[in-house]
Amino acid sequence: MNIRNFSIIAHIDHGKSTLADRILQITAAISEREFHEQMLDDMDLERERGITIKSSAVRLKYTAKDGREYLLNLIDTPGHVDFTYEVSKSIAACEGALLLVDAAQGIEAQTVANLYMAMEHNLVIIPVVNKIDLSNAEPERVKKDIANFLQIDKEEVLLASAKEGTGTIDVLESIVKRIPPPAGSESNPLQGLIFDSSYDTYKGAVIYIRIMNGAVSKGDQIRMMRMGKQYEVQEIGVFTPKAKAIDKLHCGEVGYLACNIRDAGKIEIGDTITSVAEPAKEPLPGYKKLRPMVYSGIYPVNNKDFASLKDAMAKLRLSDASFQYEPESSAALGFGFRCGFLGLLHMEIIQERLEREYDLNLIISTPSVIYKVVKKDGGLMDVDNPSKMPPVNFIQEIREPYVTAYIITPSDSIGTVMQLTESRRGEYISTEYIGEDKAKLIYRMPLSEIIVDFYDKIKSITRGYGSLDYELLDYRRGDMVKLDIVLNGEPFDALSMIIHRDKAQFKGRAIVDKMKELVPRQLFEVAIQAAIGGNIIARSTVRPLKKHVTGKCYGGDITRKRKLWEKQKAGKKKMKQFGTVQIPQEAFIAALKA
Numbered sequence: 134m135n136i137r138n139f140s141i142i143a144h145i146d147h148g149k150s151t152l153a154d155r156i157l158q159i160t161a162a163i164s165e166r167e168f169h170e171q172m173l174d175d176m177d178l179e180r181e182r183g184i185t186i187k188s189s190a191v192r193l194k195y196t197a198k199d200g201r202e203y204l205l206n207l208i209d210t211p212g213h214v215d216f217t218y219e220v221s222k223s224i225a226a227c228e229g230a231l232l233l234v235d236a237a238q239g240i241e242a243q244t245v246a247n248l249y250m251a252m253e254h255n256l257v258i259i260p261v262v263n264k265i266d267l268s269n270a271e272p273e274r275v276k277k278d279i280a281n282f283l284q285i286d287k288e289e290v291l292l293a294s295a296k297e298g299t300g301t302i303d304v305l306e307s308i309v310k311r312i313p314p315p316a317g318s319e320s321n322p323l324q325g326l327i328f329d330s331s332y333d334t335y336k337g338a339v340i341y342i343r344i345m346n347g348a349v350s351k352g353d354q355i356r357m358m359r360m361g362k363q364y365e366v367q368e369i370g371v372f373t374p375k376a377k378a379i380d381k382l383h384c385g386e387v388g389y390l391a392c393n394i395r396d397a398g399k400i401e402i403g404d405t406i407t408s409v410a411e412p413a414k415e416p417l418p419g420y421k422k423l424r425p426m427v428y429s430g431i432y433p434v435n436n437k438d439f440a441s442l443k444d445a446m447a448k449l450r451l452s453d454a455s456f457q458y459e460p461e462s463s464a465a466l467g468f469g470f471r472c473g474f475l476g477l478l479h480m481e482i483i484q485e486r487l488e489r490e491y492d493l494n495l496i497i498s499t500p501s502v503i504y505k506v507v508k509k510d511g512g513l514m515d516v517d518n519p520s521k522m523p524p525v526n527f528i529q530e531i532r533e534p535y536v537t538a539y540i541i542t543p544s545d546s547i548g549t550v551m552q553l554t555e556s557r558r559g560e561y562i563s564t565e566y567i568g569e570d571k572a573k574l575i576y577r578m579p580l581s582e583i584i585v586d587f588y589d590k591i592k593s594i595t596r597g598y599g600s601l602d603y604e605l606l607d608y609r610r611g612d613m614v615k616l617d618i619v620l621n622g623e624p625f626d627a628l629s630m631i632i633h634r635d636k637a638q639f640k641g642r643a644i645v646d647k648m649k650e651l652v653p654r655q656l657f658e659v660a661i662q663a664a665i666g667g668n669i670i671a672r673s674t675v676r677p678l679k680k681h682v683t684g685k686c687y688g689g690d691i692t693r694k695r696k697l698w699e700k701q702k703a704g705k706k707k708m709k710q711f712g713t714v715q716i717p718q719e720a721f722i723a724a725l726k727a
Contacts, residue, residue, distance in 0.1 A: 195309070263294065339389050339391050348383045502584065536605055
């Protein structure tokens with residue numbers, strides 16, 4: 134059987150899922166009755182947002198024009214900067230990639246990032262200009278830009294409209310002609326790369342695997358080479374795109390295994406499976422260990438849900454290896470988890486998946502990056518949570534993470550994008566022009582300035598045409614301070630943050646003003662303050678609900694009224710002393726975006 138393993142890489146919304154749909158239809162992998170748009174995006178969340186979150190693998194049969202039948206393994210990938218890890222996993226399991234570029238928007242930052250990743254793995258790149266049916270499409274210009282960028286002949290770039298099906302046959306013909314068959318041999322000892330996994334209530338953990346050498350059959354005894362665990366294969370199958378059980382996976386094929394593994398922590402993405410009877414000498418290289426960029430606390434609204442949240446996180450981590458978590462507790466919110474994410478969209482998606490798929494009600498604390506704190510005694514500590522920050526008199530210096538940011542923008546927006554980047558403490562490096570009307574700006578800037586709303590601001594400034602990608606550079610000394618939000622004299626640790634001193638006053642004022650609007654009024658006055666150490670830098674007051682205690686007094690001496698007012702004042706003072714203020718979820722989100 135002639136096998137071809139390929140993935141589709143592109144910037145977000147350049148038509149990956151639509152092209153995958155057309156390929157499924159042309160290869161008759163799905164009947165017209167069962168077909169729906171975004172076939173491989175099986176999460177409700179993916180369809181609602183129109184983005185791919187999880188990579189998915191599907192096996193197709195295609196009879197080429199030369200009359201030969203080919204087995205195609207398509208691994209669909211996400212396009213957003215936060216899901217780069219999903220893309221890297223897919224690329225490692227393939228020999229080739231379709232590079233999809235929108236005919237109207239041209240080359241974007243994430244297109245470039247994913248392309249470099251594919252080139253590092255020596256993948257064969259097939260460039261495709263998609264959406265040529267759009268009224269504002271400029272296929273010839275984009276074709277020329279891609280040819281210049283890849284330093285290839287312009288005729289090697291394919292034109293297609295995935296929506297209308299134009300050029301899809303040419304794409305399939307290029308896949309079977311240009312992409313090489315998988316290397317490896319069935320006579321070698323078994324080596325299978327675990328590139329993904331999911332959880333099934335009946336089967337336990339389902340392992341997605343690409344066989345690099347050897348073959349695996351139902352009933353075989355296998356070992357995870359890094360984890361050292363041994364299992365019996367209960368079920369083997371492929372996705373067509375529905376799961377279909379088979380007896381054996383041969384060298385070069387992509388499919389799944391189920392071994393009745395109930396503990397999600399026993400599987401490591403990037404691990405190698407081998408046979409117990411005839412083991413391989415060494416594991417496959419696997420994946421680069423990924424460090425989360427953004428940290429935040431996730432807490433159940435009701436503390437009784439803590440065990441359910443713990444179980445949900447373990448299952449969710451099976452299908453998203455880039456998500457990390459560990460238990461923590463907060464004085465304000467009780468028991469929860471400190472979680473690591475690749476970015477803010479990743480954090481938002483994880484929260485929505487936990488709430489929808491596991492029926493949980495959650496609170497998310499303010500996101501933070503990892504700071505390195507050099508103490509006066511010479512010690513170095515990583516701080517991913519503002520509550521772990523040592524007292525000021527113990528700190529010699531605080532180092533913050535810097536990234537190299539690549540911003541692709543239309544030429545007419547360069548000035549405003551540079552203005553925005555410099556207001557976020559960006560340090561200009563260079564400008565490169567891509568084609569006639571697009572430029573790539575390179576900046577060095579603090580990661581903390583990017584994670585919240587920088588991407589959204591770039592999009593709005595450039596009318597949706599701008600894009601951003603970044604990679605971690607190093608840690609640099611910064612004038613950072615811990616900003617506390619204090620409610621009625623009590624620090625509310627879930628809203629604490631580490632921020633640059635120059636921006637602390639402005640940020641503190643924005644948060645307290647926003648929270649004043651969102652914290653419900655109590656029977657007592659609520660003081661909301663922003664503080665650095667012992668210094669209050671901003672304050673807002675939520676006025677108390679009034680009760681007309683003298684409404685029933687008709688006439689008589691004023692002292693009667695004074696006595697009632699004094700009694701009310703004492704009561705309010707006591708309430709303020711013992712009363713607790715409930716912070717609604719909107720207040721957290723507003724504080725996050727203030």
